[in-house]
Amino acid sequence: MKQATRKSVSTRRGADGGNFDEIDRQILDLLQESDRPVATLAEEIGLSQTPCWRRIRKLEEAGVIRGRVTLVDPIEAGVGLTVFIAVTAPRHEISWLTRFRELIESIPEVVEAYRLTGSTDYILKVLVPDIQAYDEVYKSMIERLDFSQISASIAMEELKFTTAVPTAYL
């Protein structure tokens, strides 16, 4: 699965019947926490295996389930430092945005990037081993594209991180 990018962050839901219920939410909540055999899942939600499996399949077909991935521990992977970079574009041209997009796509240390409202044009989340490595990322960015402003904030502590999306609005 290509972990691609959503074109528009705010888009209304696709034309699914939208017919998902509380049980589907339970299924998603559990599977987002950790993958497990259908039999186990079925027992946890008090359902038998077959309908449970059918629901999962339906959620996959509807595109609600995007895929299954392995999560790597950043600390163990040697990238225990999270840095947020606030970026201001030098000019508001589509060509600059295109090159910016290619730039961040090519840097594995950049794990998230958003265009924002307000004075800061973009925010990037970067995973690196230490400040020195961050500086390398910084330098590789400014040597490949021009910026009006770049300012870094170091994350001193991670209070919460989850890949689990809220299911209350499904």
Add this chain to the structure above:
Amino acid sequence: MKQATRKSVSTRRGADGGNFDEIDRQILDLLQESDRPVATLAEEIGLSQTPCWRRIRKLEEAGVIRGRVTLVDPIEAGVGLTVFIAVTAPRHEISWLTRFRELIESIPEVVEAYRLTGSTDYILKVLVPDIQAYDEVYKSMIERLDFSQISASIAMEELKFTTAVPTAYL
């Protein structure tokens, strides 16, 4: 798997032998992109099934692999709007931090939270259906805890989002 929190964002790697090589990185890169059968993975990296399986097992035991999860599409889940909240604490007490921690932990819409260097004390990433829903989250926060400052930035576009951690520093 409890998607818990890392106590310190910057911590040196644990006392693994650290003996991971380029093949291990390839394995992680592929599994972070998408889970697949060991047989498939083995073929992709040009290895036979058994040693490939052994490497995965070793990566799990070393804690490099944190778990396997299902990813849900935010758009399909009805939370296509990403909002970043910059928070300033009213006072720097451990009791406030404790309550803040409990607060964000109890709000599923808050998917990430970090304590930062600089003038902004904390940054939160929130997933909601729309501005109205964001306002609900905002109100539920200020009614349960006091803040010195809260300012929201709307994500107009998601340029990059990946759960894949860089493996170059493993």
Add this chain to the structure above:
DNA sequence: GTTGAAAATTCCCAATG
């Protein structure tokens, strides 16, 4: 929705070179 179960696949771990 349920139970029960067969068929195909995948996982896990030997034995051997």
Add this chain to the structure above:
DNA sequence: CATTGGGAATTTTCAAC
């Protein structure tokens, strides 16, 4: 590291209720 083999577990699908 490779190959082969095979039992256990899981997934997937299908009946019948």
